[in-house]
Amino acid sequence: MSGNEEAYVAEAFASNFVAPLGPQLDAFEQTVSDYLGGDVHCVGLSSGSAALHLALRIAGVREGDEVWVSSMTFAGGIFPVNYLGAKPRFFDLDQDSWTVDVDILAEQLEVAAREGRLPAAIVPTDLYGQSVELDRLEDLAANFDVRLIVDSAESLGASYKGERMAGTGGDAAILSFNGNKIITTSGGGMLVTRHKAWAEEARFLATQARDAAPHYEHSTFGYNYRLSNICAAIGLGQMQVLEERVARRREISERYSEVLSRPGISFMPEPPGLRSTRWLTALKIDPAATGVSREDIRLMLLEHQIESRPLWKPMHQQPLYAGTPYYGSGVDERLFEQGLCLPSGSDMTDEQQEEVIDRVLSLLEARR
Numbered sequence: 001m002s003g004n005e006e007a008y009v010a011e012a013f014a015s016n017f018v019a020p021l022g023p024q025l026d027a028f029e030q031t032v033s034d035y036l037g038g039d040v041h042c043v044g045l046s047s048g049s050a051a052l053h054l055a056l057r058i059a060g061v062r063e064g065d066e067v068w069v070s071s072m073t074f075a076g077g078i079f080p081v082n083y084l085g086a087k088p089r090f091f092d093l094d095q096d097s098w099t100v101d102v103d104i105l106a107e108q109l110e111v112a113a114r115e116g117r118l119p120a121a122i123v124p125t126d127l128y129g130q131s132v133e134l135d136r137l138e139d140l141a142a143n144f145d146v147r148l149i150v151d152s153a154e155s156l157g158a159s160y161k162g163e164r165m166a167g168t169g170g171d172a173a174i175l176s177f178n179g180n181k182i183i184t185t186s187g188g189g190m191l192v193t194r195h196k197a198w199a200e201e202a203r204f205l206a207t208q209a210r211d212a213a214p215h216y217e218h219s220t221f222g223y224n225y226r227l228s229n230i231c232a233a234i235g236l237g238q239m240q241v242l243e244e245r246v247a248r249r250r251e252i253s254e255r256y257s258e259v260l261s262r263p264g265i266s267f268m269p270e271p272p273g274l275r276s277t278r279w280l281t282a283l284k285i286d287p288a289a290t291g292v293s294r295e296d297i298r299l300m301l302l303e304h305q306i307e308s309r310p311l312w313k314p315m316h317q318q319p320l321y322a323g324t325p326y327y328g329s330g331v332d333e334r335l336f337e338q339g340l341c342l343p344s345g346s347d348m349t350d351e352q353q354e355e356v357i358d359r360v361l362s363l364l365e366a367r368r
């Protein structure tokens with residue numbers, strides 16, 4: 001927490017808006033919308049997964065439909081496909097960006113269009129704080145008339161080609177304010193969309209789909225998915241430090257890359273024009289070139305009570321999705337084998353980071 005959250009929470013308590021709706025939620029939605037550039041509608045929800053569930057449903061995804069997704073992502077960015085009884089198909093990453101390979105997607109859309117089996121939606125993930133190739137993905141979605149929902153849960157604060165913020169892409173994007181993200185409401189998420197009708201439908205579905213009537217009237221089923229006004233108050237305080245946190249995470253990432261880059265160690269690329277938040281610093285370690293595997297580093301750090309973590313395990317390699325179609329050459333599989341996320345928290349001190357660096361450097365030296 002930055003310090004201002006408690007004042008906003010106190011305001012919510014003082015006004016007795018201790019409910020899932022209230023002035024703090026309205027203000028939080030407006031603040032995020034302004035931050036993202038103002039042309040988008042924001043709906044505060046209980047989680048990023050809830051936001052994706054609603055977005056897919058509003059996109060018209062039905063039982064048996066296909067949804068094409070990045071394979072290397074967090075489960076919360078995929079499970080909502082299952083909630084709707086739809087079927088995922090998994091796509092590899094591009095070597096040069098570590099976000100979804102748009103060439104493979106384009107190729108497969110071509111094939112699917114010929115065979116009359118286009119997906120109901122595409123859900124690419126902004127990985128580790130970096131936006132996907134929005135222009136190309138939006139063109140593809142328009143050309144094939146497929147809904148595009150961008151999973152921007154990890155990239156609030158990132159920008160794309162200078163003028164656009166991550167979180168404004170596609171028909172809708174989702175954000176997460178879970179405790180591990182760059183800013184948090186303790187738990188929470190948001191649906192961001194340029195379609196006013198989508199935002200209205202999201203608000204309707206997220207509050208148990210109550211039709212206009214004095215009694216409770218339902219013509220469809222809904223969910224209890226709104227963000228609580230108290231959590232939104234925390235979000236108001238957090239938005240004030242977002243830019244600071246992005247700057248700090250980028251600084252941490254630059255420091256790692258400055259001292260650890262060498263043959264056999266490469267950091268997540270930042271393609272020209274893209275500004276990543278470096279939510280987590282992700283790097284790839286080739287044991288053949290360095291004599292050290294990512295597990296050697298992870299376990300060594302753990303011995304010193306320093307937590308690091310492998311990159312997301314690709315969904316097509318998860319037991320749950322065995323046999324699910326996957327398109328790619330295994331860029332994501334190799335990243336999972338050799339990839340590591342180093343400690344990246346905005347509140348990590350310089351001393352703490354230097355300790356991580358010193359320990360990794362000693363291991364590399366010892367094995368050289």
Ligand SMILES: *Cc1c(COP(=O)(O)O)cnc(C)c1O
Binds near residue numbers: 048075077151153188
């Ligand atoms: C965190 C995250 C989500 C889910 O958000 P929750 O708020 O935890 O439900 C979805 N996708 C990605 C890529 C994430 O990192």
